[in-house]
Structure formats: structure tokens, C-alpha cells
Amino acid sequence: MTTFDVIGGVELTMSAAIMVAALSVVFGRNIAERIRIAAVLSGWFVIVVILAATGAVNYQRGIGAPGLGLAVTLPILLMWVALMRVPSLRDGLDRAPLSVLVGVHVVRVLGFSFLVLQANNRLPAPFAPSAGWGDIVAGLAAVPMAWMVHRQVSGWRAALIAWNVFGMADLIAAVTLGVLSSPGPLRRIFAEPGTGLMSLLPWLLIPGFLVPLLFTTHLAIFYRLAKSARRWTFFSITPHWVE
Numbered sequence: 001m002t003t004f005d006v007i008g009g010v011e012l013t014m015s016a017a018i019m020v021a022a023l024s025v026v027f028g029r030n031i032a033e034r035i036r037i038a039a040v041l042s043g044w045f046v047i048v049v050i051l052a053a054t055g056a057v058n059y060q061r062g063i064g065a066p067g068l069g070l071a072v073t074l075p076i077l078l079m080w081v082a083l084m085r086v087p088s089l090r091d092g093l094d095r096a097p098l099s100v101l102v103g104v105h106v107v108r109v110l111g112f113s114f115l116v117l118q119a120n121n122r123l124p125a126p127f128a129p130s131a132g133w134g135d136i137v138a139g140l141a142a143v144p145m146a147w148m149v150h151r152q153v154s155g156w157r158a159a160l161i162a163w164n165v166f167g168m169a170d171l172i173a174a175v176t177l178g179v180l181s182s183p184g185p186l187r188r189i190f191a192e193p194g195t196g197l198m199s200l201l202p203w204l205l206i207p208g209f210l211v212p213l214l215f216t217t218h219l220a221i222f223y224r225l226a227k228s229a230r231r232w233t234f235f236s237i238t239p240h241w242v243e
Contacts, residue, residue: 111135
């Protein structure tokens with residue numbers, strides 16, 4: 001493990017802590033609920049650390065790319081089912097300020113780590129530049145976007161939809177390129193050195209923890225926008241618009 005890996009581990013842990021704290025506060029109705037949410041998310045964080053430390057999803061010691069893909073998609077599915085089926089979480093989803101759901105994406109400015117790793121020949125193209133620059137743009141744009149949403153500046157809804165689509169597409173592209181560049185049976189992009197590094201500490205924290213959380217917040221934003229649009233249509237003064 002290099003010095004940059006240690007620095008990256010500190011940065012990723014701080015980013016995870018920011019997201020856990022923010023989401024626990026906005027989704028929990030009281031202190032007890034917030035502690036429970038934080039505990040569950042923290043437990044998941046620990047599991048990802050263990051998977052990375054043991055090499056459970058590394059292609060040399062574990063199940064490789066299929067496991068990495070499962071580490072990304074399964075938490076998203078479980079979180080979304082929980083948000084839809086658990087009443088307290090569903091209520092939190094309806095109450096959570098859109099500006100906070102957008103603002104937590106500022107942690108994506110750490111996408112510059114992908115560029116540094118590529119420069120040191122530890123990650124390949126097209127994965128590293130696509131994931132790196134995509135995250136940097138989404139993270140930097142999250143700050144003014146959160147402000148626009150909070151102040152409801154003219155055109156904020158259209159801007160939010162565009163940003164949300166871009167942010168979600170960036171995550172999907174990064175995961176897809178990562179899996180296709182990872183050594184193993186699913187590999188289709190053979191640029192060296194491959195993306196095996198992303199299955200080890202500290203870098204598994206990105207696809208195994210941060211990406212599922214960020215992707216779920218994108219889904220939450222679309223859900224809230226769709227719900228508010230239906231509510232606006234229902235109360236519209238033009239009844240013939242109502243489906």
C-alpha cells in the first residue's frame with residue numbers, strides 16, 4: 001500500500017462519514033432513528049472494508065468482477081426496497097430536503113484520485129478518465145445545483161433533472177467500464193493494468209459503498225421530482241391535464 005493509498009483511504013472514509021451523517025439526519029425523524037440509520041450504514045461500511053481486506057472480490061483471491069458487480073447493485077436494490085417498504089424511511093424520503101440529496105454529491109470531487117492512479121499506471125483508460133472527470137464535474141456542479149434547488153431559482157427543476165441524469169449516467173458508465181476492464185471472464189476491455197485495484201483497500205470503498213449510496217440518492221431525487229410533478233398536476237387549474 002502506497003502513501004497515496006493511505007491518503008485515499010482517509011479521504012474516502014471522511015466522504016463516507018459525511019454521507020452517513022447527512023443521510024441519517026435527513027431520513028431520521030428523531031435521534032433514535034438517526035442512530036439506527038447511522039449504525040446500519042456504518043455496519044455496511046465495515047463489511048465493505050472486510051471484503052476489501054480479505055480480497056473477497058479480488059480476481060486473484062476471490063470471485064472477481066461478478067462479485068464486484070454484486071457489491072454495487074445489491075446494496076442499491078436493498079436500500080430502495082427499504083425506502084419503499086419501511087414506513088419511517090418512506091416518510092424520510094418524502095421529507096428529505098432535495099438540496100441535501102444533491103449537496104452530498106460534492107464528495108465526488110475526489111474523482112481526481114482516478115486520474116492520479118491512471119497517471120501512476122495503476123488504473124487503465126477509458127475507465128479512469130471517464131470515472132474521474134465525470135465525478136469531478138458532477139461533484140463541482142452539486143454545490144451551485146444544491147443552492148439553486150434550495151432557493152428555487154428560476155429553471156431549477158430542469159437544471160436538476162439534467163444534473164441528475166448526468167450524475168446517474170456517470171456512475172453507470174464507471175461501473176460498466178470498471179467491470180469490463182477487470183481481469184476475469186467478464187473482461188472485454190484489455191487495456192492494462194486493468195481495474196483489479198478497485199477490489200482492494202481502500203478503493204473498494206468507492207464501488208462497494210459510495211457508489212450505491214450516491215446512486216440511491218439519484219433515484220430518490222427522481223422519485224421526489226416525479227411525486228411533486230404529479231401533485232402539481234392534480235392541483236392544476238386545468239383539470240384536463242390530469243391523467
